[in-house]
Amino acid sequence: MLALGVGWLVGASLLWQTDVPDSLVLPEVDVPVPQDDLDRAERYETFMRWSFLSSQLVAVVVLLLYAWRGARFARESAAGRIGTGMLLGMLGLALVWLSQIPFQAAELWWQRRYGLWTTGYLDWFFENWVVLAAEFLFICLWLMITMALAAVFRRRWWLAATPVFVGLALLFGFVYPYLVINKRDPPADLERAAERYARQQGTDEIKLVVEEVSDFTDAPNAYATGLGPSRRIFLWDTLIDGRFDDDEVRMVLAHEIAHHSRSHLWKGIAWYALLSLPLLAAVGRLTRRRGGIYEPHAVPLALLALVVGGIALQPLSSAVGRELEAEADWIALETTRDPAAARGLFEAFTLEALQDPTPPAWAHQLFSSHPSVEERIAMAEAWRRLRDRP
Amino acid sequence: MAPHPVRLTVEDDLHRSRLTVFFRLLLAIPLLIWLWLWSIAAVVAGIANWVVTLIAGRSPEGLHRFLSAYVRYTTHVLAYVLLAANPYPGFTGSPGYPVDLEIEAPQPQRRLVTAFRLILAIPALLLTVAFIGTSGSSGGEYGQTSSEPSWWSTGSSGGVLFVVALLGWFAVLATSRMPKGFRDLQAYGLRYVAQVLAYALVLTERYPNVDPAEPTATGPDHPVRLVVSDDLHRSRLTVFFRLLLSIPHIVWFALWSVAVFFAALATWIAALLTGSPPSALHRFLSAYVRYSQHVSAYLFLTANPFPGFTGTAGSYPVDVELPPPGRQRRVVTAFRLFLALPAFAVSSALGTLLFATGFLGWFVALVTGRMPHSFREAQAYAIRYSAQGEAYLLLVTDRYPFSGPALGSPPEPEAGSESVFPADPAPSIA
Numbered sequence: 001m002l003a004l005g006v007g008w009l010v011g012a013s014l015l016w017q018t019d020v021p022d023s024l025v026l027p028e029v030d031v032p033v034p035q036d037d038l039d040r041a042e043r044y045e046t047f048m049r050w051s052f053l054s055s056q057l058v059a060v061v062v063l064l065l066y067a068w069r070g071a072r073f074a075r076e077s078a079a080g081r082i083g084t085g086m087l088l089g090m091l092g093l094a095l096v097w098l099s100q101i102p103f104q105a106a107e108l109w110w111q112r113r114y115g116l117w118t119t120g121y122l123d124w125f126f127e128n129w130v131v132l133a134a135e136f137l138f139i140c141l142w143l144m145i146t147m148a149l150a151a152v153f154r155r156r157w158w159l160a161a162t163p164v165f166v167g168l169a170l171l172f173g174f175v176y177p178y179l180v181i182n183k184r185d186p187p188a189d190l191e192r193a194a195e196r197y198a199r200q201q202g203t204d205e206i207k208l209v210v211e212e213v214s215d216f217t218d219a220p221n222a223y224a225t226g227l228g229p230s231r232r233i234f235l236w237d238t239l240i241d242g243r244f245d246d247d248e249v250r251m252v253l254a255h256e257i258a259h260h261s262r263s264h265l266w267k268g269i270a271w272y273a274l275l276s277l278p279l280l281a282a283v284g285r286l287t288r289r290r291g292g293i294y295e296p297h298a299v300p301l302a303l304l305a306l307v308v309g310g311i312a313l314q315p316l317s318s319a320v321g322r323e324l325e326a327e328a329d330w331i332a333l334e335t336t337r338d339p340a341a342a343r344g345l346f347e348a349f350t351l352e353a354l355q356d357p358t359p360p361a362w363a364h365q366l367f368s369s370h371p372s373v374e375e376r377i378a379m380a381e382a383w384r385r386l387r388d389r390p
Numbered sequence: 391m392a393p394h395p396v397r398l399t400v401e402d403d404l405h406r407s408r409l410t411v412f413f414r415l416l417l418a419i420p421l422l423i424w425l426w427l428w429s430i431a432a433v434v435a436g437i438a439n440w441v442v443t444l445i446a447g448r449s450p451e452g453l454h455r456f457l458s459a460y461v462r463y464t465t466h467v468l469a470y471v472l473l474a475a476n477p478y479p480g481f482t483g484s485p486g487y488p489v490d491l492e493i494e495a496p497q498p499q500r501r502l503v504t505a506f507r508l509i510l511a512i513p514a515l516l517l518t519v520a521f522i523g524t525s526g527s528s529g530g531e532y533g534q535t536s537s538e539p540s541w542w543s544t545g546s547s548g549g550v551l552f553v554v555a556l557l558g559w560f561a562v563l564a565t566s567r568m569p570k571g572f573r574d575l576q577a578y579g580l581r582y583v584a585q586v587l588a589y590a591l592v593l594t595e596r597y598p599n600v601d602p603a604e605p606t607a608t609g610p611d612h613p614v615r616l617v618v619s620d621d622l623h624r625s626r627l628t629v630f631f632r633l634l635l636s637i638p639h640i641v642w643f644a645l646w647s648v649a650v651f652f653a654a655l656a657t658w659i660a661a662l663l664t665g666s667p668p669s670a671l672h673r674f675l676s677a678y679v680r681y682s683q684h685v686s687a688y689l690f691l692t693a694n695p696f697p698g699f700t701g702t703a704g705s706y707p708v709d710v711e712l713p714p715p716g717r718q719r720r721v722v723t724a725f726r727l728f729l730a731l732p733a734f735a736v737s738s739a740l741g742t743l744l745f746a747t748g749f750l751g752w753f754v755a756l757v758t759g760r761m762p763h764s765f766r767e768a769q770a771y772a773i774r775y776s777a778q779g780e781a782y783l784l785l786v787t788d789r790y791p792f793s794g795p796a797l798g799s800p801p802e803p804e805a806g807s808e809s810v811f812p813a814d815p816a817p818s819i820a
Contacts, residue, residue: 076625078695078706086638087628087696094631133634140638 004277011274015267015320018327026378027385031357033350038357044114045356048107049363055103056311062099063304066092070300071290082147084296089139092303097132104128114354119216141168143299146280150294157293158280165280166273173265176225177232182212186235189246190253194233197254200335201261208253212237219353220244222252224259231260244348247341251332258331264324271320279309314366321369329376333383342380346373395494395596396588398465398581402488404570406476406562414471414559417478421467424481432460436591443592444504449496454593458493459483461587465491465580472555473568474576489577491584499595507592513750514586514598520743521579523549550739551579554793557732574609574794575736578602600747601764602771602795611798613713613789614781616683616774620693620707622763624755629691632752636689642699643685650678650784657785661723667785672715675784677701680710683777690748691761692769708770710777718788730783733791737779740772771795 031038073091077084108124111117119127145164150157186194186208194208206224211234213221220239226232233256240249259265283293283305290298333342349355350373357373364372371379410417439453449457463483469475475489485491503510558572585598628635657671667675681701687693687708698705703712722729747765755761778791 073625073627076628076695079698080700080705083696083698087635090631090635090638091627094627094634129634133637136634136637137641 008274015270016323018323020327020330024382026375027381029374029378029381031347031350031374031377033347037351041350041354041356044354045359047110051103051107055100058099059096060308062095063092063307066095067301067304071297074296081296082144085143085147085299086140088296088299089143089303090136092300093135093139116219116354117217146293150292155284155292158284161280162273162277165276166269169269169272173269174227174230177230180211180234184210184212186210193250194253194257197257197335201257201331203261206231206233206257206260208233210235210237214238222256224256227265233257243352247338248345248348251336251338251341251345254332254335255328258328262327262331275313275317279313282309318367318369322371325370329379333380339380339384343377346376349373394585394599395594396585397492398577398584399490399492400577402475402573404567404573406473406566406568408563408566411473411559411562414473418471425464425467428460428463432457439592440507443499444501447501448498449592451496454496457591457593461584462491464587465584468580472551472576473558473562474573474580489580493588493593503595504592511590514589516750517600517746518583518586520746521549521551521583523552550743551576553735553739557735571793574607578795599764601767603767604796607796609792609794609796609798612778612792613787614778615711615797616770616777617709617711618770620766622760622766624691624694624759624761626756626759629752629755632689632691639685643682646678650675654784661718661785662720665720666717667715669715672786676712676786679712679777679780679784679786682780683710683773686773690744690769691751691755692766692773708773712781713787722788726783726785733779733782736793737776740775744769744772
C-alpha cells in the first residue's frame, strides 16, 4: 500500500510538469468587453453553475436513497449474480436520470434563451433516452468487469480492474475519432497551417476535420482527440463561420495541436489511471459491508460511492485540466507568436460562448477544466512582455 | 368468469375444394360488395344503437338482431376469404356456417361504458391490426415491421390472418386440406375481430378477450413447449425502462447470434452425415433458443424478472421446454432452411401480436403494476410459436412448428420438481 501511495505521488508529480515556465507570473489585466456583455455572460454562467450544483446534490440524494433501499430490486431479476448487478446498476442510473430531467430541461431553456443552443425540446427528450441507453451499456460493461474480477481477486479486484479500465480508455480514445459523424474537410489554408504548426511543435502531421454542429448549437468549440494513427483535431463549423478572424482560428488550431504535441491525451489517460485507482479502492472498501462488489446487493452502494468519489475528485481533475489547457495556450503562443490574436479569441469567447471571464474562485477551483478568460488573456499578455523584454 | 357473450364455433373438417380455393378471392367479390353495402347500414345502425343504449341502458331487440347478423356475416365472409371455412356463405348472416358466431341476447349495459365506447375500443382496435393488418397490407418487406429481438422473427407481418391465408392457399392447392394449425389460428383471430366489432357496435359491453385459450380447442403434442409460471405482477420501474433495460441483452443476443450461425451450420452438416445433431451443439443451440425467448418475454412484458444471459432451462418464468437430441430425417434436414420459410412468415406475423400486446400492456402495467392475463397468454402463444420455429430452423428438433394456439396435454411433471417462481393463479403451458 505504501509503495502504491509513493508510486502514485511520483506519477502525479511527473504528470504535473508542463512547458509553462515556473517563473511565469500572470499580470493583472482587464477584459476589454462591454459591461453589458460581461453581465450577460455572468448571468448565464451563474444560472448554469447553480443548476449544475443542484442537480449534483439531487443525484447524490437519489443515490443515497437507492443505496439504502435499492437492493430490493434484486427480486426483479432472474439473471444470476452479474446479471442482477447489471439490473441494479441500470435502475440506479435510471432513477438518477429521472431526477435530472427538470434540471436539464431548465438548462436547455436557459441555453435557448441566450441563443447558445437551438435544439428543440422534443429532440432533446429523445436524445436524452439515447444518452441513457449509452449509460446503461457503460454501467453494464463496468459491472460485468468488476463483478467478474471480484470473483477471482476478491477484495483486491480494484487492483486488477484499474488496468482493465485503462485499457478500455485507451481503446475508446483510439476509436473515438472514427465515431464522430457529420464531418467534412477543412479549408485548405487551415490544413496548411495545421501542417506548419505540427512541424513547429515537433510532432507528425495531424489530420484536421470540421465537425458540423451548427444545426443544433451556435457555440464555438474545437477539440483534440485520438491516439497514434487516429489523432485528429476537430473544429466545430461554428468556429469558422466568420465570427472569428483567421488569426484567432489559427490560434485555436495551434492550441489543439499542442494537446497532441505535448501528449495531453496520453497524460489524460495516465491521470485517469491515477484517479481510478483510489476511486475503485474506495468503492471496494465501502461495499465490503455488503459483501463487496462481488454481491449484486452491493451495487447500489457502489454507484453512490462512484458518484460521490467522482464529485470528490472533481477539484483535482479540474486542476489537471487547467494545467494542460494552460500549457496548450502557452505552446500556441510560442507557435503563432501572436498574443493579439489570443487576446481577441478569448474576448470573443466571452461574447460568443458566454464564458464568464472572472468566475467566483470556488466555482473556478471546483468545476473549471480551463483557465478563466481573464487568466488566458493574462497569459497572452505575460508572453508578450517576455518577448518584448530586451 | 362467465363465457364471453360473443363466441366462435367451428364445425369444419379442414377439407377444402381446390377449385374454389384457387379462385377464392374472385368468388368472394359478390360477398365483399354486399359486405361493403351492409357495413354502411351497420354504421348507421351502430350509431342508433349507441344512442338508444345510452338512453335505455339496453340494446333494442331489432337493432341487436340486425347488427348481430352483420357481425356474423362479416365473420362468415372473412372465414371464407381467409380459407378458414370451405362452403360459400349465404348473404344473410344466418347461423349454421362452419365457422359461426354465437351472440347472446341483449343485456343491460352501463351507460358510462356506453358513452365512451369508441374511445374504450381503441386499444382493442389497435390489437385488431395485428390480426387483419392495416388496409391493403398483407405482409410488408422482410425485416421492416417486426420488433421482436430475434433474427427468427425479424421478417414482415401485416395481419397474421392474411399471412396464414396466403400460406394456406398453397397448402390447400397441394393437399386439398387446410392445415389444422392455420385454421385454429384463424379461428382465434376471427373470434377476436368479431368480439371487437360487437363491442364497437354496442352489442355487448364485455371487452374483447385476446386470450387465445379456447376450452374446446385441441392440438397435437409438440416437443417444444412454453412453460409459464409468471404471476402477472410487474414492477412499474422496470416496466417504464423496459426497452432500455433490455439493451445489454440485445447486444449479447446479437453477439450470440453470430456464434449460432456457425454452430447451426456445423450442426446441419453433422446431422446430414450422422442423422442427428451432436449433443454439445444441440445443447448450445437449445440454450440460444431459450435465451432468445427469455429476452422476448422480458422485452414485451410477458414476464417480470430480468433474465439471465445463459438461457438456462428453468431459470425464467416464461421458459421453453426443448427435446433432447435425437434422430432427424435427413431429407428434412437437407432442406431445413427452405422448409422453415412459411413458419418464419407466421412467426413474423405473430410478432406483431407480441409487439401490440407489449405496447398496450406497457401502459396497463405502468398504471396497475400487473400485466393483463389475456395479453400475457396471447404473448405466450406468439413466443411459443417463435421458439418452435427457431428450434426447427436450428435443428433442435425436426418437428414442424404448430401454429394453432392449443397444444396437446403436456406430460406430467416429474415428482418433486418445482418452479423457482411464484405460482401463477392461472399458469399455462402454451
